[in-house]
Amino acid sequence: MKKVLVILGPTATGKTDVALRLSANWRITQGKPFNFPQCELVSCDSRQIYTGLDIGTGKMPSNNHPELVRPEQDRRVSGSGSRNKFGMTNRNDIKRGKGYWEINRIKIWMYDVCDPKIQFNVKDYVIHAEKVIEDILKRGKLPIIVGGTGFYLKALLEGLPNLEIPINKKLRRELEKLNLKALQNKLQKLSPEKWENLNNSDRQNPRRFIRAIEIASTNSTSEEFLRATIRGGFKKYDVLKTGLTAPREVLNKRIDSRLVSRLDQGMVEEAKNLHKDGLSFTRMKELGLEYGMLAKLLAGEISENQLVDQLSAKIHQYAKRQMTWFRSENSVFWFDITSKNWTPKMEKIVLKWYDGGNDNTQN
């Protein structure tokens, strides 16, 4: 079975660095007893997807890797070429070897797949990422999925039942005009079972309603529906899930110091430029966290001090949400990055898994 390594965990645990180090180690130790693979990283992050969100999403390595390369140089020069639905100039960017970054000669995929003005979503992610991963495997390398977006990761690994039921823009536009009560009524009428299945929290979440209604109102005999269960996720691969954590307080401290260094790296400038390139503040706010706050700063709604304080809190909350999400993830080998010797331990487990092939159940 083809193998895929996953490194998941909340923000600021250093997932990417670990993945890069693993990749580098493997290359260095080539020729030893194990048949070490070469690795390529696959980002699983709902914001690194977007072009131009570099510093604020941590694509830009903070400890200035000298050999950072960005193969796709002129991506943002808006030429006259036709653009795909993600606002990229060529539909096949990924196939043609674009859409990745290279750090110390290690490729990182699923960066810069979509224009930030355009809304990306899970389905887009799954489709692209699957393609990328298959391609990496075909080239005989080990894909390392580096994931902070639990939902995307889950969809990629396990599939999403209604993934094939498309977005109905017209319907959404109408539903968005309705208030919560109206949405509730509509779903109750349309699909009582669906309503029953929603928990209290989702029953007050307009955004969930809109999709639920969207699903419920597709004709169940439609072609989309028939195809709806096709996507089955990753059953065909041998997946090892590793996870990085740290105590809350440690994480918060790391987040705060990282925030300072992102500011030093020119995060504000970056946001200014994005806005100059036509990214509205409204849209920027939708992008959340750093960009959301940066938009507020640039729009004059908050001061620089407020930016730091509020953003820090927001990212703390985000990390918390990620931890809550990942807690329910099954069969993850967790490593506390504040514990001693976690790195060699992790490497050992990974190598054993990679080399073994048959000793799969160790947790």
Add this chain to the structure above:
RNA sequence: CCUGAGGUGGCAGAGCGGUUUAUGCAACAGACUGUAAAUCUGUACUAGGUGGGUUCAACUCCUACCCUCAGGA
């Protein structure tokens, strides 16, 4: 020093003479099968600058003091 405004919970910020309480943010916990760094839910907690009054009752009225801010000198 004068004049004006004001001092409310971790922060911001309302109303009100009387036990039900603003509210928002933050905190804590959680949900989440197509915006997921988004969206949503639940919980707890913490007040009324200080000292005097008035009143059956004061965060709410009066007063002195302290402090802050703005304008003046």
